[in-house]
Amino acid sequence: METILVLAHTEPDGKLAKPAREALTAALAQNGDVTVGLVGAVVQPGADQIAGCGAARFLAVAGEAFAQPRYATDASAAEALCRAADAKLVIAAGTSRWARALAGVALRLGGRIDTHVTGLALQNGTPAATRWFYRQRMEATLTRTQRPWVILLDPGCWPEWNGPAGTANVDLLDMPEVATSTTVTGTRAPKAGEQTIRPDARLLFVAGAGWTKKQADGTVHGAEAESLILGFLGKAQASLGGSKSLVDQSGEGEAVLRFMTHLNQVGQTGSTPRHPKGLATCCHGEEPHVVGWRFVNQRRAINLDANCGWARGKADVVYVADAFEVMRHLNRLL
Numbered sequence: 001m002e003t004i005l006v007l008a009h010t011e012p013d014g015k016l017a018k019p020a021r022e023a024l025t026a027a028l029a030q031n032g033d034v035t036v037g038l039v040g041a042v043v044q045p046g047a048d049q050i051a052g053c054g055a056a057r058f059l060a061v062a063g064e065a066f067a068q069p070r071y072a073t074d075a076s077a078a079e080a081l082c083r084a085a086d087a088k089l090v091i092a093a094g095t096s097r098w099a100r101a102l103a104g105v106a107l108r109l110g111g112r113i114d115t116h117v118t119g120l121a122l123q124n125g126t127p128a129a130t131r132w133f134y135r136q137r138m139e140a141t142l143t144r145t146q147r148p149w150v151i152l153l154d155p156g157c158w159p160e161w162n163g164p165a166g167t168a169n170v171d172l173l174d175m176p177e178v179a180t181s182t183t184v185t186g187t188r189a190p191k192a193g194e195q196t197i198r199p200d201a202r203l204l205f206v207a208g209a210g211w212t213k214k215q216a217d218g219t220v221h222g223a224e225a226e227s228l229i230l231g232f233l234g235k236a237q238a239s240l241g242g243s244k245s246l247v248d249q250s251g252e253g254e255a256v257l258r259f260m261t262h263l264n265q266v267g268q269t270g271s272t273p274r275h276p277k278g279l280a281t282c283c284h285g286e287e288p289h290v291v292g293w294r295f296v297n298q299r300r301a302i303n304l305d306a307n308c309g310w311a312r313g314k315a316d317v318v319y320v321a322d323a324f325e326v327m328r329h330l331n332r333l334l
């Protein structure tokens with residue numbers, strides 16, 4: 001039996017986002033009493049949202065100083081919550097905010113931390129964490145004897161807790177004065193005028209360099225490529241991925257899709273997103289790219305070349321076709 005603390009930071013509206021509720025699901029499946037520890041400017045709406053989860057206690061650190069993600073305040077709040085809960089197992093979503101603060105908290109508590117955990121099972125009564133190594137090529141399951149053990153969960157690996165809301169009794173901790181000399185002065189988003197990365201989308205749409213290559217008529221159709229891809233993303237609410245060749249072109253002064261940035265890159269030196277389905281277009285399906293598709297369950301590709309990498313066992317379905325034509329038709333249907 002472990003004393004388990006689920007750490008969650010609230011959003012600007014005081015509520016808990018999906019990754020936090022996923023972490024709650026993971027914690028409730030463990031063997032032990034669960035305490036919820038909340039951090040934020042306002043925490044009551046988040047506590048009420050999960051009031052029916054069966055947690056033994058709700059603790060919180062609240063106040064304006066804890067509204068912004070900031071190492072000093074987040075680490076102090078998390079440390080205070082871990083001590084108040086006497087937590088042996090600390091489970092939190094791997095958000096950028098927790099990823100920045102919790103390694104330091106583990107050190108302060110004399111504990112250990114594991115990040116990017118994708119599975120948490122009970123092995124002979126003790127928790128065993130699963131994570132991937134070497135760019136998702138090897139999977140390991142590990143246990144630890146040190147406590148507290150802080151575990152950061154990759155979002156998208158557990159169902160979000162969605163039980164009844166209610167009114168939670170929250171114990172607010174008194175915090176000593178904490179350093180707030182670092183201030184967030186604003187948010188700088190990628191230049192893309194559109195939101196193209198949607199981690200929760202059911203479909204990942206990947207564009208490859210073929211969209212910017214000369215087509216059968218001997219010319220490049222960059223403008224049409226842009227409108228077909230953006231049209232599809234808008235209608236299907238898909239997330240946009242790109243091959244390295246395509247995202248690199250912006251640095252090489254070639255015809256580019258203006259909304260594509262390095263954040264969209266999928267693959268060995270890019271991201272490994274999680275989506276139920278993926279559609280690759282004008283992308284060759286080379287191994288350094290396809291290794292980023294590890295967590296895409298159903299894969300389809302459109303390529304003019306019947307010998308492309310996708311056709312060699314990397315996709316479930318390959319349409320040997322002109323992607324411009326297919327996407328034009330698909331957008332019409334949508």
Ligand SMILES: Cc1cc2nc3c(=O)[nH]c(=O)nc-3n(C[C@H](O)[C@H](O)[C@H](O)COP(=O)(O)OP(=O)(O)OC[C@H]3O[C@@H](n4cnc5c(N)ncnc54)[C@H](O)[C@@H]3O)c2cc1C
Pocket residue numbers: 207208209210211213215242243244245246265266267268269270271281282283284285286287288289292302303304305308321322323324
């Ligand atoms: C160390 C290392 C790390 C790497 N990391 C990554 C990574 O993280 N991500 C990544 O993507 N790559 C990575 N690469 C590069 C990778 O090996 C490939 O070079 C890259 O993925 C190729 O991109 P592409 O398929 O878009 O372009 P291309 O290879 O140029 O393929 C374009 C494809 O478009 C098709 N096409 C053209 N017109 C049409 C049309 N009208 N309809 C349908 N199909 C059409 C062509 O048939 C062709 O197959 C890495 C390479 C190395 C060495």
